[in-house]
Amino acid sequence: MDWDLCKTFVAVADTGSFTAAAKRLHASHPTVSRKIAALEAQLGTKLLARAADGFVLTADGRTLREHAEAMAVAALRAEAAVGAGGRKARGTVKLSIGATLASHWLMPRLRSFLGAHDHIRLEIITHPFPASVRRREADVVLRPVDSGEENLVGRKIGRLGTGFYASRDYAAGRSMPERSAEWKGHSVIGFADQDSNAQLARWSDAITRQGTMVMRCSSQGDMLAAVRAGIGISALSCFVAESYPDLVRVAPQKLVSVADLWLLAHPDLVELSAVRAVIDFVAECARADRERLRG
DSSP states (O other), X not given: OOHHHHHXXXXXXXXXXXXXXXXXHTOOHHHHHHHHHHHHHHHTSOOEEEETXXXXXXXXXXXXXXXXXXXXXXHHHHHHHHHXXXXXXXXXXXXXXXXXXXXXXXXXXXXXXXXXOTTEEEEEEOSSSSOOTTTTSOSEEEESSOOTTSOOEXXXXXXXXXXXXXXXHHHTTSOOOOSGGGGTTOEEEEESOTTTTHHHHHHHHHHTXXXXXXXXXXXXXXXXXXXXXXXXXXXXXXXHHTTOTTEEEESTTTOEEEEEEEEEEOTTTTTSHHHHHHHHHHHHHHHHTHHHHHO
């Protein structure tokens, strides 16, 4: 069976859409459609059936999906067995990491790493986040939850703190809130994307419920820009906000949310020299920046 066709089928099975599968695979819609047709012709059966909101698996499609998962695991083991014998870390490693951590924390440190590992090509995956190792969207993931259902291995490498911040211009001449009732009369910038930030969004809304919600943003970058523009008070990652001298912390000892940071990989990938090099590098960066990340 053609593994490339099989990977395309798995992408469609996961997303339920040719368009979404094409986006994941960095391919075109016609290419995905053509590969699915070729796979169905090769197997002599229909694998997908149209539904109101996309595609669903047929009985044969569900059977193939189970075998495709086994093929993916076998491919990982073969890659690890071949790569483990190499002396020098080499190859492509896909690291899934949140956009804020990627741009404000990891990027400034990557030059030295890539200079020391010139045979590694690193791919930073910020969308979708968190990417799936099982579906080969990533090799290593850094995220605020543990392995979940993906049978990953790794460890907690730090804690990520979040606090409330305002611009110095906004805070000038105002009494900053420390207790719930003191939020009354203050402008608040909240989370628009409550699905990906559910716990943090609930925490922020609960603390600021006496304030006036003037804006919601779906990205940390937009929330940071809104705060720096003096629009209101918002929850921001401490390691980001503390690097801007024009911002001040609101109730620094009381209003802090902390999440664990987990660095995880597939158990059949961790012995690949390139993957191990990336894991060790990210873990060392987190160890060195432990206090800064925690806030």
